[in-house]
Amino acid sequence: MIAENELSQLTGFFRHRENDVLPLFRVVQPDGKAEESMLAHLTVEQIQKIYRQMVRVRQFDRKSIALQRQGKMGTYAPFEGQEAAQVGSALALRRSDWVFPTYRDGAASMTHGMPLKTMFRYWMGQLDGFDVPDDLNILHPCVPIATHLLHAVGxxxxxxxxxxxxxxxxxxxxxxxxxxxxHEALNFAGVFHLPVVFFCQNNGFAISVPFQRQSASRTIAERASAYAMDGIRVDGNDGLAVYLAVQSAVQKARDGGGPTLIEAVTQRFGAHTTADDPTRYRDQASMDEAWRDERDGIVRLRRLMLQKGVWSDSEEQRLLESTSEELLAAFDEAAAVPMSQPAEMFHHVYGQELWHLKEQRQGLQAGGEA
Ligand SMILES: Cc1ncc(C[n+]2csc(CCOP(=O)(O)OP(=O)(O)O)c2C)c(N)n1
Incomplete structure (x- = not known):
């Protein structure tokens, strides 16, 4: 029988050490001040490109919510607040790289090259809407949670x-x-040393479940060590930090260095989807202007560019105007495509229609129970 004082010694030895939290990688502070040695890795053009794209996708996001409210789109999953994470990461890729998004990752898909019209068509419920251009390796937005991690590994x-x-x-x-x-995906990628980047946007909530109720580990990135891969924790509201972190992980993977797990710490400003009411589970009022200002990746990068003299109010105005025109034209094009008929949903399930789906389709078309 082990004596009590010996037991406490042992448990003290085994106890998780509090100071092992991975540091958060950040280049730009909320006030726009930047780590100059890190900025040296980026050109002014790269910084402006990241910024422009963040503004562009935010306009898309806001327009989509407005269109949904007008009844012109189905449900929509907003990403406002997560632009820096999605744009910074997607710009670090080559066009030939493979992107596996969820419903929340429209900003990453558009940054990698998905046309705006296609994005609108998807959310408008046009069943053949997500028609990926032939030269682009983007998968359909994954709605079942985490199943696509295995596809990415494959x-x-x-x-x-x-x-x-x-x-x-x-x-x-x-x-x-x-x-x-x-866990299966990370395990397999670790064992086979695969060229894959697991990019987690920790936005603090899984619908209504806060991260503290989701996981007992303090960070997501620290789980990487269990699978013998690098874990990076990056400020997901800092587009430049995300860009550099993902660039290093992608380069390592391309050079045969294996997988990386990246945790981009961020937040979604709005609802889970347009069918969700976030006031039921969090205090939206405390997410006021000052709160957002501190976190908004767009505000932060604009501050940096203004301080460096590489951006101006007139450029901002031109960007907003040209994006607004681009969005209107893309939506008009999408709206000109006839809406899908319910029976079309059977077209895309299997290459060859199976008997039970045939029965269901015929039932639907006959006006009976599907
Ligand atoms: C396998 C599976 N279980 C449950 C759901 C229902 N569901 C839809 S979104 C969601 C929360 C996902 O949260 P998170 O992974 O943090 O992504 P976020 O929506 O915050 O981007 C859940 C549980 C689902 N789509 N798939």
Whole structure:
């Protein structure tokens, strides 16, 4: 029988050490001041490109919510607040790399090249809406939580076996890290040393469940060590930090260095989807202007660019105007496509229609129970 004082010695030895929290990688502070040694890795053009794209996708996001409210789109999952994470990461890729998004990752998809018209068509419920251009490797937005992490691993494995130098990046939220698929994907990627980047946007909530109820570990990035891969914790509201972090992970993967788990710490400003009421589970009033100002990746980067003299109010105005015109034209194009008929949903399930789906389709078309 072990004596009590010996037991406390042992448990003290085994206890999780409090000081092991991974540091948060950040380049730009909320007041726009930046780490100059890190800025030296970026050109002014790269910084402006990140900023322009963040503004562009935010306009898309806000317009989509407005269109949904007008009844012109189905439900929509907003990403406002997460632009820096999605844009910074997607711009660090090559066009030939593979992107596995969720419903929340429209900003990443558009940054990687998805046309705005296609994004609108998807959310308008046009069943063939997410028609990915042939030269683009973007998968359909994944709605089942975490299942696409395994797809990303499979594609990365195929690339490795074929000797291709493409990298897979999969986007997911903090909630996805509680799924078995998350652990299976990381385990497999670690064992086979695959060129895949697991990019988690920890926005603090899985619908209404706060991160503290989701996980007992203090960070998501620290889980990487269990799978023998690098874990990076980055300020997800800092587009430049995200860009550099993902660039390093992607380069490492391309060079045969294996997978990385990245946790981008961020927040969503709005609802989970347009069908959600966030005031039921969090205090939206405390997320006021000052709160947002401190966190908004767009505000932060604009401050930096203004301080450096590489941006002006007139450029901002021109950007807003040109984006607004681009969005209107894209939506008009999307709206000109006839809406899908319910029976079309059967077209995209299997290459060859199975008997039970045939029965259901015929039932639907006959006006009966599907
Ligand atoms: C396998 C599965 N379980 C449950 C759901 C229902 N669901 C939809 S979104 C969501 C929360 C996901 O949260 P998180 O992964 O943090 O991503 P976020 O929505 O915050 O971007 C859940 C549980 C689902 N879509 N798939």
């Amino acid at each position: 594609v990365a494995w195929a690339a490795k076996l074929r000797g291709e130098d493409t990298v897979s990046i999969c986007y997911f939220g903090d909630g996805a890290t509680s799924e078995g698929d998350f």
